[in-house]
Amino acid sequence: MIPKETLGKIDGNRKRYVEELLEFLRIPSVSTYSRHAVDVRRAAEWVFNHLKRLEFHTKLTETERHPVVYGEHCPYPDGPTLLIYGHYDVQPPEPLEEWTTPPFTPSIREGYVYARGASDDKGQFFTYLKAIEAVLAVSGKLPINVKVLVEGEEEIGSPNLGAFLKSHQDQLKANAVAVSDSSQFAQGTPAITYGLRGLSYLQLDLQGPRIDLHSGSFGGLVANPLQALCTMISALKKPDGSIAIPNFYADVLPLEQWEREEMASLSFDENQLKEYLGVEELVGEGDYSPMERKTARPTLDVNGIWGGFSGEGAKTVIPARAGAKVSMRLVPDQKPNVINALFKDYIRSLTPSGVRVQITELHGAEPVLVTRDQVSVKAAARAIETGFGKAPVFIREGGSIPIVNLFKEVLGLDSILLMGWGSPDDGAHSPNERFSLEDFHRGIRSAAALFYELAV
Numbered sequence: 001m002i003p004k005e006t007l008g009k010i011d012g013n014r015k016r017y018v019e020e021l022l023e024f025l026r027i028p029s030v031s032t033y034s035r036h037a038v039d040v041r042r043a044a045e046w047v048f049n050h051l052k053r054l055e056f057h058t059k060l061t062e063t064e065r066h067p068v069v070y071g072e073h074c075p076y077p078d079g080p081t082l083l084i085y086g087h088y089d090v091q092p093p094e095p096l097e098e099w100t101t102p103p104f105t106p107s108i109r110e111g112y113v114y115a116r117g118a119s120d121d122k123g124q125f126f127t128y129l130k131a132i133e134a135v136l137a138v139s140g141k142l143p144i145n146v147k148v149l150v151e152g153e154e155e156i157g158s159p160n161l162g163a164f165l166k167s168h169q170d171q172l173k174a175n176a177v178a179v180s181d182s183s184q185f186a187q188g189t190p191a192i193t194y195g196l197r198g199l200s201y202l203q204l205d206l207q208g209p210r211i212d213l214h215s216g217s218f219g220g221l222v223a224n225p226l227q228a229l230c231t232m233i234s235a236l237k238k239p240d241g242s243i244a245i246p247n248f249y250a251d252v253l254p255l256e257q258w259e260r261e262e263m264a265s266l267s268f269d270e271n272q273l274k275e276y277l278g279v280e281e282l283v284g285e286g287d288y289s290p291m292e293r294k295t296a297r298p299t300l301d302v303n304g305i306w307g308g309f310s311g312e313g314a315k316t317v318i319p320a321r322a323g324a325k326v327s328m329r330l331v332p333d334q335k336p337n338v339i340n341a342l343f344k345d346y347i348r349s350l351t352p353s354g355v356r357v358q359i360t361e362l363h364g365a366e367p368v369l370v371t372r373d374q375v376s377v378k379a380a381a382r383a384i385e386t387g388f389g390k391a392p393v394f395i396r397e398g399g400s401i402p403i404v405n406l407f408k409e410v411l412g413l414d415s416i417l418l419m420g421w422g423s424p425d426d427g428a429h430s431p432n433e434r435f436s437l438e439d440f441h442r443g444i445r446s447a448a449a450l451f452y453e454l455a456v
């Protein structure tokens with residue numbers, strides 16, 4: 001059990017913790033933009049220095065793109081060890097004009113801090129650093145060994161972290177890994193996530209004629225790559241909304257009855273969600289509830305499309321090129337490489353003569369299911385109860401965290417504790433992303449309690 005003084009310490013330092021979080025949030029560490037590489041590095045160094053101040057053995061390791069920060073405090077040679085994973089990179093903030101205050105000028109309004117990365121994942125990850133600080137301040141040492149692994153490439157699919165895990169297998173040995181990069185079921189209903197969807201993300205580039213052409217002089221003679229693209233994209237789904245790629249569903253694990261019942265028992269307000277989303281109807285597979293559809297069923301979405309003329313007025317042109325970004329959320333036991341191959345075969349079969357298609361794999365993630373019946377999961381549940389004053393519910397999430405599957409495959413870790421402090425309406429990846437300061441505080445309390453719950 002966590003000492004009362006430690007919780008008192010956390011309560012007493014709330015203001016300072018928030019000020020420090022704002023500092024972290026001011027760094028525009030957008031990993032996908034090469035023009036922000038310097039800022040991504042600054043965020044890595046910020047975390048590195050923070051861990052150093054906590055007297056962790058700390059190392060910053062270069063990768064082909066953004067650095068990995070690792071720190072450890074392991075006073076017990078054979079004691080239980082917790083690995084903590086987080087990411088210091090963020091998604092692009094655009095569209096900027098939709099932010100009430102700029103994305104990298106954090107602003108506090110009505111108990112929320114607004115900034116890109118506030119919830120995903122800087123604010124959530126930072127709770128662990130403050131928990132460590134509070135425990136060390138009160139007790140001088142942590143009750144267990146703690147290893148902290150923070151990367152700057154999660155939002156681009158963690159292309160280099162897998163190799164880091166493989167080359168640091170011994171160093172990263174642990175009994176459990178804690179990840180706070182998801183959310184509560186709803187604000188005030190904390191959750192442990194036991195499932196994540198995977199991802200296949202691809203880009204299509206179509207080439208028709210060599211150059212843009214006058215549509216009067218050449219219309220009727222050449223294939224229009226933009227139109228071909230639209231036809232191909234329409235063929236990815238059937239009229240009922242299901243995905244038309246042959247064999248796409250072959251490896252989908254059906255939901256079990258107990259799980260469907262459990263999901264149905266979580267109160268889910270469809271009208272409230274529609275209002276939040278600004279839509280009149282939810283769509284999708286009729287045989288599945290919205291909860292099931294957004295967490296445990298696969299999807300296909302066009303994320304972006306381009307080509308031809310979209311400026312002011314009219315231009316009579318047949319475009320030379322067109323393209324699209326398409327992603328698919330995957331569920332157990334679908335594999336990104338199998339799905340990529342099915343997608344490519346199908347796209348090639350749909351490509352009409354007169355256009356050429358190039359397909360690029362952008363990134364992927366394996367879906368994850370965590371066994372719930374584990375001692376460490378029970379410890380995590382008690383920690384959350386200490387932090388939030390309420391026992392967590394168990395949920396699956398629709399998002400992906402690419403490295404999580406490798407914790408199992410490379411490090412042999414079954415105890416994967418996905419404890420989200422955020423909220424589904426935090427606006428991750430959207431304008432006006434925010435994080436409740438109350439949840440930030442509860443997260444710190446839960447993280448500190450977890451160290452004690454895992455100590456045997």
Ligand code: BES
Nearest residue numbers: 120155156157181182365397398399400
């Ligand atoms: N924090 C999210 C993952 C997440 C989202 C978990 C929603 C639970 C609910 C993470 O930072 C993220 O956005 N991941 C990307 C991964 C992708 C870029 C490979 C995602 O899911 O799009």
Ligand code: ZN
Nearest residue numbers: 091120155428
């Ligand atoms: Zn994210």
